[in-house]
Amino acid sequence: MAFINQKGGVGKTTTAVNVAAGLVRLGQRVLLVDLDPQAHASLSVGVELGPDDASIYDVLVRGASLYEAVRLVDGRLAVVPSHVDLVAAELELAERPRRELVLREALGNLREHYDFVLIDCAPSLGLLSVNALAAVDEVVIPLQPHFLALQGFGRLMETVTLVRDNLQPRLRVCGVVLCMHERGTRLGQEVRADVLRFLEGADPRDPWHGARVFDTCIRRNVKLAESPSFGQTIFQYAPDSHGAEDYLALAREILAMRPAP
Amino acid sequence: MAFINQKGGVGKTTTAVNVAAGLVRLGQRVLLVDLDPQAHASLSVGVELGPDDASIYDVLVRGASLYEAVRLVDGRLAVVPSHVDLVAAELELAERPRRELVLREALGNLREHYDFVLIDCAPSLGLLSVNALAAVDEVVIPLQPHFLALQGFGRLMETVTLVRDNLQPRLRVCGVVLCMHERGTRLGQEVRADVLRFLEGADPRDPWHGARVFDTCIRRNVKLAESPSFGQTIFQYAPDSHGAEDYLALAREILAMRPAP
Numbered sequence: 001m002a003f004i005n006q007k008g009g010v011g012k013t014t015t016a017v018n019v020a021a022g023l024v025r026l027g028q029r030v031l032l033v034d035l036d037p038q039a040h041a042s043l044s045v046g047v048e049l050g051p052d053d054a055s056i057y058d059v060l061v062r063g064a065s066l067y068e069a070v071r072l073v074d075g076r077l078a079v080v081p082s083h084v085d086l087v088a089a090e091l092e093l094a095e096r097p098r099r100e101l102v103l104r105e106a107l108g109n110l111r112e113h114y115d116f117v118l119i120d121c122a123p124s125l126g127l128l129s130v131n132a133l134a135a136v137d138e139v140v141i142p143l144q145p146h147f148l149a150l151q152g153f154g155r156l157m158e159t160v161t162l163v164r165d166n167l168q169p170r171l172r173v174c175g176v177v178l179c180m181h182e183r184g185t186r187l188g189q190e191v192r193a194d195v196l197r198f199l200e201g202a203d204p205r206d207p208w209h210g211a212r213v214f215d216t217c218i219r220r221n222v223k224l225a226e227s228p229s230f231g232q233t234i235f236q237y238a239p240d241s242h243g244a245e246d247y248l249a250l251a252r253e254i255l256a257m258r259p260a261p
Numbered sequence: 262m263a264f265i266n267q268k269g270g271v272g273k274t275t276t277a278v279n280v281a282a283g284l285v286r287l288g289q290r291v292l293l294v295d296l297d298p299q300a301h302a303s304l305s306v307g308v309e310l311g312p313d314d315a316s317i318y319d320v321l322v323r324g325a326s327l328y329e330a331v332r333l334v335d336g337r338l339a340v341v342p343s344h345v346d347l348v349a350a351e352l353e354l355a356e357r358p359r360r361e362l363v364l365r366e367a368l369g370n371l372r373e374h375y376d377f378v379l380i381d382c383a384p385s386l387g388l389l390s391v392n393a394l395a396a397v398d399e400v401v402i403p404l405q406p407h408f409l410a411l412q413g414f415g416r417l418m419e420t421v422t423l424v425r426d427n428l429q430p431r432l433r434v435c436g437v438v439l440c441m442h443e444r445g446t447r448l449g450q451e452v453r454a455d456v457l458r459f460l461e462g463a464d465p466r467d468p469w470h471g472a473r474v475f476d477t478c479i480r481r482n483v484k485l486a487e488s489p490s491f492g493q494t495i496f497q498y499a500p501d502s503h504g505a506e507d508y509l510a511l512a513r514e515i516l517a518m519r520p521a522p
């Protein structure tokens with residue numbers, strides 16, 4: 001499940017981390033992959049790499065096994081951390097055959113050990129993000145309900161369609177989650193309505209056909225901005241906060257979308 | 262003056278656009294250059310390019326003159342718009358000699374026609390952002406006072422130092438502006454204190470020596486998020502709002518930093 005949006009600062013990392021932690025609390029086996037050279041997901045769960053520690057960079061570029069990079073945080077959440085070295089990855093992978101499938105192949109059969117594999121993407125639609133899309137079945141789009149955040153939506157859908165058509169036929173957008181949502185504002189309501197209208201207008205062959213706007217909107221809550229500074233998920237840092245409440249509800253909603261095994 | 266921060270969604274575009282518009286209202290001649298392929302600054306001032314219109318892409322990659330691309334908005338604000346084609350620019354410029362100076366050379370003597378040239382950067386420290394840093398004398402860093410936003414600060418300072426040492430000896434950080442500032446929160450105060458402490462610890466040879474945290478903090482104001490949807494600056498859209506008040510105060514503060522001619 002890829003958490004992707006090329007617009008910066010819309011809540012991808014906060015959502016990937018706290019949905020992962022929420023799903024763990026709902027009894028799921030979860031792997032969180034940090035695919036951003038800025039490594040904010042890794043920071044947000046308290047992972048800091050030493051010089052000999054393996055990161056997703058070593059896995060993708062140096063051929064390290066994913067098993068070497070995985071670590072456990074917050075009890076039972078498995079994380080593949082990132083590192084600033086990943087900044088060079090797109091250039092280093094550019095010449096490689098099947099360069100869009102490096103992540104999918106690295107994940108390989110590790111996927112069978114987990115109920116959910118969540119990937120936190122950087123604010124870009126470059127080669128790393130394409131790798132994320134090619135490696136998953138489902139896309140979740142965190143969206144700050146602002147005008148500028150909507151602007152890139154079309155281009156994001158084009159990219160998803162390209163990957164679905166050429167690399168990953170099972171890829172579909174499962175939903176959009178409104179983050180940092182200010183319910184009272186007209187802008188929030190207008191953007192939400194625009195997204196609904198767009199999704200409802202989907203052609204059956206579009207990869208966002210059947211995608212929904214999640215009922216759970218994540219309210220603005222300063223606890224969500226504070227918890228990364230303690231290297232903790234919202235459930236560790238402020239379990240009674242609105243942030244924890246909203247992300248647990250979203251995790252439930254995502255879990256409910258899974259067909260029963 | 263480059264508005265730069267590799268962290269996404271911290272207020273670079275909102276600040277570049279509304280400081281530009283504020284300076285125009287203070288009688289300054291201002292050129293705003295949109296250097297983001299997502300073209301949000303262009304959108305925010307109501308510029309949409311037709312197939313024959315010149316953008317910053319044509320200037321940097323196709324050798325078009327900057328004069329062909331400039332247009333006036335909001336009365337007297339000159340803008341060089343961006344276009345999604347710019348996404349390819351870093352690759353296309355990579356092999357060119359003096360590839361970090363393409364923007365500086367394109368700006369050439371156009372700079373003499375303006376009191377201020379403001380550049381809105383994408384959330385990245387790649388070749389385009391390096392071009393911005395090599396083309397200006399001053400750097401303004403919009404910062405959302407959150408933990409994750411602080412994390413990239415060190416790397417941003419390294420990049421500024423590299424450009425100052427190798428490409429643009431006059432480059433200096435003139436200040437940090439706190440955007441989307443929630444004054445009452447402890448996180449906001451702590452991050453502000455961290456930034457102040459960092460700046461005060463500057464060595465005389467650091468390019469951020471003498472940089473300040475602007476007294477003006479930009480408060481969260483939904484009008485600032487709404488105005489781009491009308492293609493208007495905050496002064497056109499909601500001149501009596503807190504957003505307009507704060508950005509005019511910031512423009513005044515920036516103007517006051519200029520030595521008298």
Ligand SMILES: Nc1ncnc2c1ncn2[C@@H]1O[C@H](COP(=O)(O)OP(=O)(O)OP(=O)(O)O)[C@@H](O)[C@H]1O
Pocket residue numbers: 007008009010011012013014015036040121122123179180181218219220221222223224225226228268269270407408409410
């Ligand atoms: N619901 C919320 N309430 C308050 N703060 C939030 C909320 N969601 C996210 N934040 C904060 O807003 C900032 C941006 O969020 P986040 O880093 O998750 O976005 P992102 O899309 O991953 O950004 P990037 O594009 O840089 O990867 C962070 O400082 C985060 O702590």
Ligand SMILES: Nc1ncnc2c1ncn2[C@@H]1O[C@H](COP(=O)(O)OP(=O)(O)OP(=O)(O)O)[C@@H](O)[C@H]1O
Pocket residue numbers: 007008009146147148149268269270271272273274275276297301382383384440441442479480481482483484485486487489
């Ligand atoms: N003070 C504010 N109050 C309310 N909304 C704001 C404020 N400043 C910016 N915004 C909104 O927050 C979002 C992010 O701001 P903006 O686009 O200016 O950041 P950015 O750093 O340029 O992002 P990017 O990294 O994607 O270029 C936008 O939707 C913008 O309209």
Ligand SMILES: [Mg+2]
Pocket residue numbers: 012013014036040041121122
């Ligand atoms: Mg992120």
Ligand SMILES: [Mg+2]
Pocket residue numbers: 273274275297301302382383
């Ligand atoms: Mg911007």
